[in-house]
Amino acid sequence: MVGTAVRKAVVLVSGGMDSAVTLALAREQGHAVHALSVAYGQRHDSELQAAQRVAALLGAVEHKVVAVDLRSIGGSALTADIDVPVDAPHVAGSGRIPITYVPARNTIMLSIALGWAEVLGDADIWCGVNAVDYSGYPDCRPEFIDAFQALAKLATKAGVEGARIAVHAPLMHLGKADIAREGQRLGVDFAATVSCYQADAEGRACGHCDACLLRAEGFARAGLADPTRYR
Amino acid sequence: MVGTAVRKAVVLVSGGMDSAVTLALAREQGHAVHALSVAYGQRHDSELQAAQRVAALLGAVEHKVVAVDLRSIGGSALTADIDVPVDAPHVAGSGRIPITYVPARNTIMLSIALGWAEVLGDADIWCGVNAVDYSGYPDCRPEFIDAFQALAKLATKAGVEGARIAVHAPLMHLGKADIAREGQRLGVDFAATVSCYQADAEGRACGHCDACLLRAEGFARAGLADPTRYR
Numbered sequence: 054m055v056g057t058a059v060r061k062a063v064v065l066v067s068g069g070m071d072s073a074v075t076l077a078l079a080r081e082q083g084h085a086v087h088a089l090s091v092a093y094g095q096r097h098d099s100e101l102q103a104a105q106r107v108a109a110l111l112g113a114v115e116h117k118v119v120a121v122d123l124r125s126i127g128g129s130a131l132t133a134d135i136d137v138p139v140d141a142p143h144v145a146g147s148g149r150i151p152i153t154y155v156p157a158r159n160t161i162m163l164s165i166a167l168g169w170a171e172v173l174g175d176a177d178i179w180c181g182v183n184a185v186d187y188s189g190y191p192d193c194r195p196e197f198i199d200a201f202q203a204l205a206k207l208a209t210k211a212g213v214e215g216a217r218i219a220v221h222a223p224l225m226h227l228g229k230a231d232i233a234r235e236g237q238r239l240g241v242d243f244a245a246t247v248s249c250y251q252a253d254a255e256g257r258a259c260g261h262c263d264a265c266l267l268r269a270e271g272f273a274r275a276g277l278a279d280p281t282r283y284r
Numbered sequence: 285m286v287g288t289a290v291r292k293a294v295v296l297v298s299g300g301m302d303s304a305v306t307l308a309l310a311r312e313q314g315h316a317v318h319a320l321s322v323a324y325g326q327r328h329d330s331e332l333q334a335a336q337r338v339a340a341l342l343g344a345v346e347h348k349v350v351a352v353d354l355r356s357i358g359g360s361a362l363t364a365d366i367d368v369p370v371d372a373p374h375v376a377g378s379g380r381i382p383i384t385y386v387p388a389r390n391t392i393m394l395s396i397a398l399g400w401a402e403v404l405g406d407a408d409i410w411c412g413v414n415a416v417d418y419s420g421y422p423d424c425r426p427e428f429i430d431a432f433q434a435l436a437k438l439a440t441k442a443g444v445e446g447a448r449i450a451v452h453a454p455l456m457h458l459g460k461a462d463i464a465r466e467g468q469r470l471g472v473d474f475a476a477t478v479s480c481y482q483a484d485a486e487g488r489a490c491g492h493c494d495a496c497l498l499r500a501e502g503f504a505r506a507g508l509a510d511p512t513r514y515r
Contacts, residue, residue, distance in 0.1 A: 156398070165354075
């Protein structure tokens with residue numbers, strides 16, 4: 054398309070496998086990727102280091118970390134002084150919302166992405182929410198993403214002036230095995246990613262939390278070797 | 285109403301006059317007020333100090349400050365290295381969005397309020413957006429607040445479980461003079477508030493930025509003495 058500028062993509066990158074695959078998909082579609090990590094008071098820095106590795110390995114134009122300290126409002130095993138459950142996988146479709154749910158986390162992260170997309174101009178937002186999270190976390194459902202996109206149109210100068218700010222969640226309907234296969238196809242180095250809720254300072258996984266169990270099962274079902282670094 | 289628990293209100297408090305009046309209205313309706321200030325990289329701390337004063341003077345149960353550093357994404361005279369316009373009031377209805385607009389600011393602040401409301405349980409959100417801002421800032425319009433409320437229902441554990449999280453913007457259709465009168469009626473000490481975009485370290489106002497001009501005009505039109513501390 055001669056004369057068509059490359060559209061920018063603000064991609065939320067957590068350091069985990071889902072957002073890495075999302076970033077690779079945005080790159081595959083030719084977007085200039087501006088990777089964004091939101092430091093919301095996680096217990097350790099290893100996921101942010103993983104996010105930085107992922108952004109660099111997959112060809113992001115830049116990577117920014119915006120800090121928002123959610124520890125002061127508490128309410129989650131990931132930000133407050135609550136133990137992460139181990140060896141007790143969350144049951145998809147159980148209707149139970151896991152204790153690792155961070156109140157309004159995706160709303161907050163998408164809001165910050167929206168601010169950056171508006172500053173960059175001509176940018177869409179990409180995030181890695183998917184069907185597995187969908188089963189437990191309210192802010193990982195398709196209707197949530199649709200509602201956020203409607204909000205984005207009303208919230209921004211760009212939206213008011215008629216621009217489109219799309220929110221892409223390309224993994225929405227994929228399970229972990231599909232995501233692993235998609236990452237394999239796109240050349241994502243999953244050894245660089247960290248999914249564990251309680252990884253150590255070197256980014257090595259516990260192998261026992263919900264995130265570790267789901268991830269390991271994904272590789273197994275996809276028939277792929279699990280490249281995760283366990284401690 | 286015997287046996288009815290007091291409903292909690294998370295009130296966004298900036299330190300300015302609008303959010304002070306909003307807090308007083310929530311108190312008047314009998315709510316237990318949990319005041320929230322979002323430190324988004326403002327140039328100085330005097331507005332946060334004003335927010336703390338306002339919360340204490342008007343009887344909030346507690347006041348939390350959540351920091352989110354929007355300086356790294358830039359794009360506004362309030363967070364980036366851009367001069368605040370002086371003696372050139374923004375014209376309401378001009379269709380021009382002021383340079384003091386912070387990209388996605390209200391979306392981000394409401395998102396954090398939503399997270400806290402969810403942790404507290406049985407809490408609504410109150411914010412002081414109003415008709416004057418409405419004329420220039422996209423995220424101060426009624427349709428924006430409505431869209432955020434729809435999002436809140438989908439985004440949260442409480443919403444999924446059937447709870448209502450209302451977003452109240454009681455000043456939406458009031459101009460600055462009406463707000464000044466309402467504050468007078470409710471006993472708000474406007475001398476404790478800071479509206480200026482470039483207040484000094486003691487919270488004294490410049491008298492020349494958009495925020496100062498609108499505020500002074502509000503007191504004048506309401507026939508009230510202007511208690512603002514100018515430098």
